[in-house]
Amino acid sequence: xxxxxxxxxxxxxxxxxxxxxxxxxxxxxxxxxxxxxxxxxxxxxxxxxxxxxxxxxxxxxxxxxxxxxxxxxxxxxxxxxxxxxxxxxxxxxxxxxxxxxxxxxxxxxxx
Amino acid sequence: xxxxxxxxxxxxxxxxxxxxxxxxxxxxxxxxxxxxxxxxxxxxxxxxxxxxxxxxxxxxxxxxxxxxxxxxxxxxxxxxxxxxxxxxxxxxxxxxxxxxxxxxxxxxxxxxxxxx
Numbered sequence: 529x530x531x532x533x534x535x536x537x538x539x540x541x542x543x544x545x546x547x548x549x550x551x552x553x554x555x556x557x558x559x560x561x562x563x564x565x566x567x568x569x570x571x572x573x574x575x576x577x578x579x580x581x582x583x584x585x586x587x588x589x590x591x592x593x594x595x596x597x598x599x600x601x602x603x604x605x606x607x608x609x610x611x612x613x614x615x616x617x618x619x620x621x622x623x624x625x626x627x628x629x630x631x632x633x634x635x636x637x638x639x
Numbered sequence: 640x641x642x643x644x645x646x647x648x649x650x651x652x653x654x655x656x657x658x659x660x661x662x663x664x665x666x667x668x669x670x671x672x673x674x675x676x677x678x679x680x681x682x683x684x685x686x687x688x689x690x691x692x693x694x695x696x697x698x699x700x701x702x703x704x705x706x707x708x709x710x711x712x713x714x715x716x717x718x719x720x721x722x723x724x725x726x727x728x729x730x731x732x733x734x735x736x737x738x739x740x741x742x743x744x745x746x747x748x749x750x751x752x753x754x755x
Contacts, residue, residue: 564683571675571685571734572673574683616744618744626730626751627677627730627732628749629746631745632745
C-alpha cells in the first residue's frame, strides 16, 4: 500500500526566511505527486503537481518542488516566505491505491 | 492523531441507483467537512462544504439534488450520489476539521466509485 510521510507537523518561520517542507512517499510504481495548500477556513488549493518530465516543478505563489526518485521524496520549497503563506500544507501521492495524503504541515509565518 | 474513516473504499453500482459514502471522525468532533472529487489526471475539485447541523454549501456547477450531503452529527457526514450515471464515476474524498483547533484538517482514505 502506498503511504505519504510529512516530516514536520508544525513549522514556524519569520518573513523572508526560506522554506523547505519534507515529503516522502512509499510506493513501488509510477506515481503522480501533488502539494496542496489550505488556508484557514478554506478548502484545498493545488500548489503544484508532478506527473512526468522535469523533476523540478514550479507552482503558484513562488513555490517549487523537486521529485527525487531515488529518495522517494517530493519536498516543497520557497526562497522567501510571506505572512500570507501561513496555512496547512499537504503532500499527496496518487498511485494504484488512489490518492493518499500526508498528515499535513501547519506553517506559521511571523511578521 | 485525528483519524477520518471513509467508507466504502471502492464501490461499483448500476446506473440509476444511489450510493452513499460515509466519512466519520473517529477521535474528534468535526464541525466542518469538505467533499472533493477527482477527475482522471486532474487535481481535486471541491464539491461542497458542510457544517454540522446546517445545509451544505455547494460549489458552482455541482448539482445539489444529485449529490446529497448530510452532516447530522459532529462525527458523521455522508455524501449520497443519487441516480448515478457512468459520468459520476470518480474518486471522492472528504476532509474534516477538528472543532477544537483552528487547523488540522484530516482526510479520509477516499472512495473509488464506478458506475456501470
